[in-house]
Amino acid sequence: MTNKSGKKSWDELRKSVRDSTRLLSHLKSTIPSAFVFRNYETDNGTRTRIYFLGIPKHSRENTLLFMDLPSHEETEKGDFVPQILDWELLLESFETASGKGQLSREEQLMRERKRLVLYGITSFDVNEHQALFVFPANNNLYQCSDIGNVVTPRNIAPKPINTFCHSARMDPKICPTDVDLVAFIHDNDVWVTNLQTGCEKRLTFAHKGKNDNSLSTDPLSAGVPSFVIQEEFDRHTGYWWKPSYTPSTSGKPPESSVKTYQVLYEEVDESEVEVLNLFAPSTEDHGIDEYRYPRAGTTNAKSSLKILEFEVDGRGMVNTMIEKQLREPLCELFPWYEYIVRAGWTPCGKYIYSHLLDRKQEKSVLLLIPIDNFIPVQSDIDMSNGTDNLQPIQILYQETSHIWINTHDNLQFLPSECTEDSLSFIWSSEQSGYRHLYYIQSEIIHSTTSSLNSSNQSMEYDDKPECNKLQEKQITQGDWEVLSLPVWIDEERKIVYFTGLKDTPLETHLYYVSYTNPGEPIRLTTLGYSHSVTMDSNLSMYVSVYSSLQQSPRSTVNKLIFNNNNTITTKCLAVLMEHTVCQQFHAPEMFNYQSTSGCTNYGMYYKPHHYQQGKKYPTVLFVYGGPQVQLVSNSFKGLKFLRLHTLAAEGYAVVVIDCRGSSHRGLIYESVLKDSLGTVEIDEQVEGLFYLNSMVDFIDISRVAIHGWSYGGYLSLMGLAQRPEIFKCSIAGAPVVDWTLYDTGYTERYLGLPTTSSEAYQKGCVLHYINSFPDEENRLLIIHGLIDENVHFHHSNYLINSLVKHCKPYQLQVYPNERHGIRGHEASEHYKTMVLSFLQNNL
Secondary structure (H helix, E strand, C coil): CCCCCCCHHHHHHHHHHHHHHHHHHHHHCCCCEEEEEEEEEEEEEEEEEEEEEECCCCCCCEEEEEEEECHHHCCCCCCCCECCCCCCEEEECCCCCCCHHHCCCHHHHHHHHHCCCCCECCCEEEEEECCCCCCCCEEEEEEEEECCCCCCCCCCCCCCCCCCCCEEEEEEEECCCCEEEEHHHCCCEEEEEECCCCEEEECCCCCCCCCCCCHCCCCCCCCCCHHHHHHHHHCCEEEEEECCCCCCCCCCCCCCCCEEEEEEEEEEEEEECCCCEECCCCCCCCEEECCCCCCCCCCEEEEEEEEEEEEEECCCEEEEEEEECCCCHHHCCCEEEEEEEEEEEECCCCCCEEEEEEEEEEEEEEEEEEHHHHEEECCCCCCCCCCCCCCEEEEEEEEEEECCCCCCCCCCCHHHHHHCCCEEEEEECCCCCEEEEEEEEECCCCCHHCCCCCCCCCCCCCCCCCCCCEEEEECCCCCCCCCCCCCEECCCCEEEEECCCCCCCCCCEEEECCCCCCCCCECCCCCEEEEEEECCCCEEEEEEECCCCCCCCEEEEEEEEEECCCCCEEEEEEEEEECCHHHHHCCCCEEEEEECCCEEEEEEEEECCCCCCCCCCCEEEEEEECCCCCCCCCCCCCCCCCHHHHHHCCCCCCEEEECCCCCCHHHHHHHHHCCCCCCCHHHHHHHHHHHHHHCCCEEEEEEEEEEEEEEHHHHHHHHHHCCCCCCCCCCCCCCCCCCCHCEEEHHHHHHCCCCCCCCHHHHCCHEEEEEECCCCCEEEEEEEECCCCCCHHHHHHHHHHHHCCCCCCCCEEEEECCCCCCCCCCHHHHHHHHHHHHHHHHC
């Protein structure tokens, strides 16, 4: 009940949180994702079915859904109007893990790395031609096939994939040349199962699975990337099926029913990586959770590429497994490399590609590795002999940067241009200051005389190396970015489709451009929205999920029309999802300003819902402020920023600003943070806040709070310490406090090594400003999940010890069962209520 001072009780604040959640929660169940297209034949011609993940009505879990597009005859009628299609359930109802308590530790950690918030089916692998789906759910693997399910579509009962494995099976992948074979990860090793025979086989034996379950005595894994690769380089898999058939190497005749398969995998050795013991009262292991975590300046995991070759006989049994390694390890050829950030097969299956990055992340190479360079681990081959005719490892592309190199997923080989003597691919680079696409054609070397070397000496990196490039052509250019997402190549028309920010840094769009005769990229999607696009494998249509600040997500299927004048236009075939009208939702408004740095910065603000002209309102500056994140864009904010809507509903003005250092504005814009974390962001945020205050009449500049999470939590602390006269209070969620405690991949990219950049680490440490924290009570609230495996609770512990030592007041809210993100429903509700209560009482 509201008291005499006009303040709400805890229960009333909790009700406000629940009301906001109910207001927009139905939107969460209407956003489809992970689209797959399949054409199938009917008596009336070819039809297209689209599969996707979504939450059906009256459900709370993700599942597989589908819809059939109108026929070609229907869409070509003159009076055709695209209709809203019904979502059809592909699967019969079955039990899935609906809460983190039912998930294994490995699954929980993978959800953290992928930032997953939904439950049910969250990923799957599919063979489009066979309509075969494989997916993990409920600590199990399932399969289902949609072949023949055409005339009267029915719900399919998912079939468990039988196993003798005792714990979770993860990252399942269907063999591209035999849909009966499915590989997966179990207990840090690669396994395979035959769906027809039930034969299950462990392929790698890196992890020993010792009874004491101790990380310190079992440091090897196969097929699973290290923490840093997953968290900081966005690679969540560590094995790859060969895309083409492999002739048997066992001497059996070609007509034999025995078939040979190959899997490339990454073996990770974490024996020299520090083991951190985190207090975790919710675990069964005596309240202690162990993690391999390389802090800045310490030893990283060591990775190597291997191939596992095995045979499957006519009875479907897996036999004759051969583990292969490189004749000469990559660490000897390239002793400077630290990370394998990307790897895989070329489309022809004759080569492996690998993208290597050095520890400072200032130089990289893209390698082409002929598979003949892999030899059996148990081999008596003399590596110094017999290599004259060996096709060497070669460099396809190399790059250096005086800032840093951001990784990407733009690499696409062109199968029709991969010959015995050359290959072509699409690549992207920020060498111009913005990420742009390049068409590259490289010569394939066939003898070791022109290889890296043939004398067992390591490859030295030249400042101006020759990469055997026959051609390098920049496809896109300008002061705008191509997104680092996969691109689509139409080799027949010599066109590349990509998503980028050419028209405005606030909206993502689908574009196309010729890669043989580049001109101005042409936009295919509608301005005024941000689009997330998925194209079909035939490059004849695409799905776009798009939204704006004012409009909730909408999704349509669009056909590409190839005109005689070599232009492409689009036609809407169907509506997958219509905008949801939310009368009670108050969208934020956008603003921009010219900062003293000379750059244009963008921001947005929420007016208090019951705004009265001329009245001043307490204001919350919501911050992230770090690299690789863009908060301000022309996309719907009702879901991810629901808590900001709640703040505005409670009478607060809310301001969000992307200053220099944020993403999608080019490398130079981002590079202001090099060697400067924590030293430039707050002044730029304050500048933007004061600019907005000069333009609107509702900000009470004497009552401003700063709040953020992760890097935003770090800046919330820095804001209170560096500008206590501006920020009346600070709410710091899961904050980084000391960069020497954070991981190598992220920290060293921006600050370098602690041994060579000690001043940058010192100035970027919150404890460096401890004396500047205010002495008044109720100005600082620290929030942290106790089992946070990313920004460990050690950070808040260090901060609290220093605050106590200097007799500085603070408040602390701990969530014992939460990790880096507050995922649990009860904890999330408590956190949001806690924020409202703290602001009400202290702002």
